[in-house]
Amino acid sequence: MKKIPSVDLSDFISEDPKRKQKFIKEIGEAYEEIGFVALKGHFLTNELSENLYKEVKAFFDLPSEIKESYEIDGIGGQRGFTAFGKESAKGKKEGDLKEFWHFGQEVVDNDELKATYPKNVLVNEVPNFNKVGMETYKMLEKTAIYVLRALALYIGLDEFYFDKYVNNGNSILRPIYYPPIQGEPKGAVRAAAHGDINLITLLMGASASGLEVQNKQGEWIGVTALPEQLVINVGDMLERLTNNKLRSTIHRVVNPPREDWEKPRYSIPFFTHPISEMSLNCLPECITDTHPKVYDDITAGEFLNERLRELGLLK
Template identity: 35%
Template sequence: MVDQSLPTIDYRSVHAPQAIAHSLQDSGFAILSHSPIDHPLIERTYRDWLAFFLSEDKVQYRFDPKVQAGYFPLQTETAKGYTTPDLKEFFHIYEGHSLPQGMSQATWDLFNQLRHLATELLEWIEAQAPPHIHANFTEPLDAMIADSKETLFRLLHYPPLPDTIPPGAVRAAAHEDINLITLLPAATGMGLELLDSEGQWQSVTCDRGDIVVNVGDMLQLASQGFYRSTTHRVVNPDGPARHQSRLSMPLFLHPRPEVVLAEGKTARQYLQERLQEIGLV
């Protein structure tokens, strides 16, 4: 693993659209500072979900395989190409589905703020694409996610590591995201790494309050590879951090199911293929 920090891009800068697009094309990732996302809202949401994951009531909300909403117990998901499940548990939220009883409005408020920011970022990403790439989008990128019920807010809990870990088990094995773009408020702990173009693992470091943005496979497909979907992982920590929970909450921006990403491939078809690969359907 190399220590080569990604540039942090100030949302308020007049050059932010170009800088975001360049970073996503170059590495598949970008770090956004001074975004319009309310920082206290992020912290409130983290507190709410830590309490949920530490409660015994969470098992009452086990996910429905038909709709993929609800609570996924520890070691439910296995990354594509791996046989050992990840050391994580999580809760899936889609628009129109209920939160656990007693959860505050903070989660939905954050969901909506992130989705609004994502719409703006997709406008930037499309505007910065070369004309021949732009011309192949079947509709504007921001329109692809408009009114989509597929956009997923995933609340993740990586529990303290046990004394004995199954061989090869990590918090999140190397994978790529399925969707168009992902917006990730800075997690509560380190561990996120990306695989750079030279085959080296690079730590993704950012400040609390920053937003990490990354390209998913659907955008890579729709942009003919102009924007890179980069392999990333969450590694097991050393030292005292091994005994601490880590939480993260990515918003995965998905197109409406009927959106054509590339010739002969709709968002619905692509999503089902990928969910089968990671064992969630």
């Protein structure tokens, strides 16, 4: 496979059973093969996407001392700002060449759960930043729920299996800024090769190329998508839950050619996390004599904390 497949969510949400089944088959097979798709027909409008990029650029243009005032100690970077070079890929000592912001869940109708999540951080200097960020969060979360419904049917589960775990889940919207490269990176890249922690990741179109995924043959494939498409990939939680049936593919963001070092890059992924209590024990539907269970039992919360420590975000 030399490129990621394209699918259309409007097939799934149509009233046509054949179109719905076509989408389920296409996305399921793509996630077994390479773990990535380009998806159109989602709920994020071009206008909202453009507005968020405008707000994100305005925030990252702020002086460093202002941005750093929004960095919150003791929460593993789950909300607010994380400064340049603080996050590194699992097993890599060099920090990635990026800084980022985290928007998190605004819990509805569950005060007990609400108390367990850090509060979102309000940016005073960019008045619409939080409003537009959370509008985008909700549209991407809605899209993620429909994608997971299709995957539930592909696996052999009830269509709405994931809904109760993702509604009010610990999902994160992460605007990322990769500044111009000032000098020889010395082994660091914009984002070192890694798998995502979560169930699925939804990526809004990045402002510059650089994202690559690794296929089954070990080849790196540049990811390209049309402006109206989201790139959506399987994360480690879903791979674990499905006993490796669906693939969390290793991916990276490479540095640009030297002549483009002065160009910044912006990217906005939405990491779909369930509530912490969700079991990630391998599903019985994905365990067979030829594919025995390969993972120990664990909850989503335990797995997330384990990985945040590996990334250097939790001590």
